[in-house]
Amino acid sequence: MVEAEGVTLEELRKRMAEFARERDWDQFHSPRNLLLALVGEVGELSEVFQWKGEVPRGLPDWKEEEKEHLGEELSDVLLYLVRLADICGVDLGKAALRKMELNAIKYPVKLCKGSSEKHAEINDHGTAAAAADSSSTTNIIDDGV
Numbered sequence: 001m002v003e004a005e006g007v008t009l010e011e012l013r014k015r016m017a018e019f020a021r022e023r024d025w026d027q028f029h030s031p032r033n034l035l036l037a038l039v040g041e042v043g044e045l046s047e048v049f050q051w052k053g054e055v056p057r058g059l060p061d062w063k064e065e066e067k068e069h070l071g072e073e074l075s076d077v078l079l080y081l082v083r084l085a086d087i088c089g090v091d092l093g094k095a096a097l098r099k100m101e102l103n104a105i106k107y108p109v110k111l112c113k114g115s116s117e118k119h120a121e122i123n124d125h126g127t128a129a130a131a132a133d134s135s136s137t138t139n140i141i142d143d144g145v
């Protein structure tokens, strides 16, 4: 039985490092090889959904084996991503939290709520809205963010 409660990126990072070390696979886990392995697994993940059309959230109509297979492919993507970040010297948890902060600045709730428009379109609307309302305190998004 796998003990999965509260698993962290750091634990996955350590276990992938140990997995590679035990098999003398560090020699194969170069950044480029890991990136290619990651992309390959993204392909396998895509195959799980291939030809199914749009499927409802929670996948209520999928068989248990199909969901298990999905879990395996999602895990392969995650594990190679964690390993790639480690080998590249990137603290993935820290980087992801920082990126979420940047995302929140780039897509302020005020301008984005209920809209799936891309950053440039929101920026245009934000600018137009701010110009239309001179008293507006709308935050104009900085492209450099």
Ligand SMILES: Nc1ccn([C@H]2C[C@H](O)[C@@H](COP(=O)(O)OP(=O)(O)OP(=O)(O)O)O2)c(=O)n1
Pocket: 025, 028, 044, 075, 076, 079, 080
């Ligand atoms: N050199 C390797 C080979 C495998 N793995 C680990 C990471 C992945 O989680 C998983 C990938 O294994 P496979 O290449 O056998 O891929 P699949 O499990 O998807 O099997 P298949 O491609 O046969 O469907 O094993 C690894 O870390 N380094």
